[in-house]
Amino acid sequence: MAKILKLKDINKIYGDKIKTQVLFDINMDFEESTFNSIIGESGSGKSTLMNIMGTLDRATSGDVEINGINISNMNKNELAVLRNEFIGFIFQFHYLLPEFTVMENILIPYRIKNKNITKEAISRAEELMEIVGISKVKNNKATDISGGQQQRTAIARALINQPKIVLGDEPTGNLDSSTTEIVYDLLRDINQRYKTTFIIITHDKRVAEKADRIIEIKDGRIEMDISRKI
């Protein structure tokens, strides 16, 4: 299977005077349409790794290749376009725009990419809302729905541009355990339905165990990397 994301000799050092190295020579790649989880204690460097994979942060040294393209020489605007088209983000907090409705929030990445909202975009948004189960609240303001519904909206938003990769940084960290279960099943379902690659950071061992592959990061190094044979 094709490699959708490759990390080569990634080092990350914070600070100018007092240097703190967070990541040490990380070499990793991810196959298309897989469901991966990254675990590790807080401060292990897993969020930094995710930000580098998501092009939100740059590595101090090393190369990141997304869909076969090396992003090291891309400028801010090129990276913005790449993120918009290839990557969907789900964070611990939903970060929905409270000024907009559920439907409008989901369409924002689409509107960043395209001038006009087409019928196809609306029907895609409706399909996604159906899948994540928020069709009933589609015209509510983002603040007028429950925490679980907000996170589902964020998931639908991450998927609207049909990204190749979805990066999740503790996407259920803010939800209760039963909702967590439902959301993960949902992500798995989407992974199988759309063949989207998922890379999810989580605390929750039970959640991690459901993934095709579990990577553990400890003190900036890969401690463990197990793949479940499908």
Added chain:
Amino acid sequence: MRLAFSIAYRFLKSNKEQTALILIGIIIGVSVQIFIGSLIDGLQISLVDKTIGNASQITIVPDGKDKYFVEDKSMLDTLENNNKLTAVSKAYDNSAFIKIDEDTYPILLRGVEFEDANMIYEFNEKLIEGDISLSQNEALIGSTLATDNGLKTGDNIEILTPEGVNETLKISGIFDLKVSNLNKTWIVMPIDGARAIFGNDNQLTSIEMQVNDVFKADTIAEEIKSNLNNSSVDVVNWKEQNQELLSGLSGQSASSIMIQVFVLLAVLLGISSVLAISVVQKSKQLGILKAMGIKDKQASFIFLFQGLILGSIGALIGSAFGVFLTYIFSVFVKGPDGMSLVPFYLDYKFVGMSALIAVVASTIAALIPARNTSKLNPIEVIKNG
């Protein structure tokens, strides 16, 4: 761009109090600017009108020490055809004395053609009794001269010229020009009658004129002078004769502009600081927008559009309110004579300009907050929850 606009609009709509606060700031700023500007303009126009509205604004006089110059039909025709001039009135003036009982008083005997002179002095409207007569031995006298000496319409007066000529004139009417010196010394009569008294058939002492734009009187005077190309006459204008009034007016204009600039500056600082706070308030939303791929330029436009929207609405309401204030002031603030102290005067160009400046300035005020969005790093925002 459309997304940036709709986000800008939603940001403003969702934060109603903040939006109202900035809007009120702009409205007050624009309306005060328009109010003060219009007030000062109105004041100046009424002041200029009171000072020179019924006086000659450009005058052709004999050159040097000469008292008279020869009436030139072609010269008068050219002047009458000049569309920058609203009135052209030839005059033959001479000083003389009026003899009442055994006393004599110095007067100025003015010979004019009333049809033309009325365009400047409005004798027809300023008569307090009698009529303007066109008869050669009839004259109008001023109200002060009349009351001081108990003269009334129909009385005869005796005029003594320095050359010793004695002439009796009949008072056909009494005028009040609201300037006591003129009311005391002017005796106005048809030009031919005045010439006959002094024996000067074809002479003029001045040609008096009014112009459509009083503040261009000096340049128009220059034009007339070079067109006439006549060495026996000189052309003077009210500006060179009223330097003090002019410097007073320009001082007033300067202070008015100063007030307007500082009001505008205060408004700008207000907009800029409130929007800068709003960047911080909306930093989470901006962070996620950036993560989702919005470009820095687009993100900046969210705030520029906010400035533009606020500026446009504020300028619109502000100009309406400013015009309203000016109108109210002219209606309700009245002098002891019941006339409005400052006439309602509106320069649409000034109002439009003020509104436009407010819109442009509000957008510029949004530049600093807009620039701040570029510095916003999505990781910082997302990391901090």
